[in-house]
Amino acid sequence: EVQLVESGGGLVQPGGSLRLSCAVSGFTFSTYWMNWVRQAPGKGLELVASIKQDGSAKIYVDSVKGRFTISRDNAKNSLYLQLNNLRAEDTAVYYCARGHLSDWGQGSLVTVSS
C-alpha cells in the first residue's frame, strides 16, 4: 500500500522558518518525481515545488522561489521542503504527492502569524 506521511508543520512568525518532511512507503521512491502542493484555508490547490528522481532538477512556482527549497533522501525514502522567510500568505496545508499527483499524504498545516 502506498503511504505518504507529512510532518513538521506548525505555527511560525512571519520571517521564520520551518522544515516539512514526507516519509513514503509502498513504492520505489527513487523512481518518481515528487511534489509539494499547498492549499490555503478555504482555497484551491497550488503546486509549489517538484524534484526529479535523483534530485538533479528542482522546480519552484514563482511565489516561493528563493524562499523554499525542495530536497529528497532516496536512502531514507523521504521528501523535504525547507520554508524560509515565511509570509502570512504561505499559511496552508502542505501535501506531498507522487509523480503526476497519483497519491497524496494527509497534509501538514503551516500557519504563519504573529
Next chain:
Amino acid sequence: DVVMTQSPLSLPVTLGQPASISCRSSQSLVHSDGYTYLNWFQQRPGQSPRRLIYKVSNRDSGVPDRFSGSGSGTDFTLKISRVEAEDVGVYYCMQSIYWPYTFGQGTKLEIK
C-alpha cells in the same frame, strides 16, 4: 502558466441523477508523446485530494465506474452517471503537461 477554467463552480445535484463538470485549458494539453495530460481530482470534506482520472479518461484504481472523463485538446468533461451521497466534495481538473501543473478553481458538488 496554463490557466484551467472550470464550470460550474457550484453544482447542486439530486441523488441518483447525473452530474457534469466542464474544464477548459488555455493551451492544448496534447503532448508530443500522443497523450493528453488532463487529470481530475476529488476532495471530500476534511480529506486530502484523490486522483480519479488521468490522461483524460483513465480511471484510477478503486474509482467507481460511474465516474468518466472525456474530451480533447483544450476542452474536457467529468461525468458522474448517478450521484451518490459519498460524491459530495470539490472536484478539480489539473493539467500535467506544463510545469507548474495548474488546477482549475474547483467545482463544489452538493446534494440538492
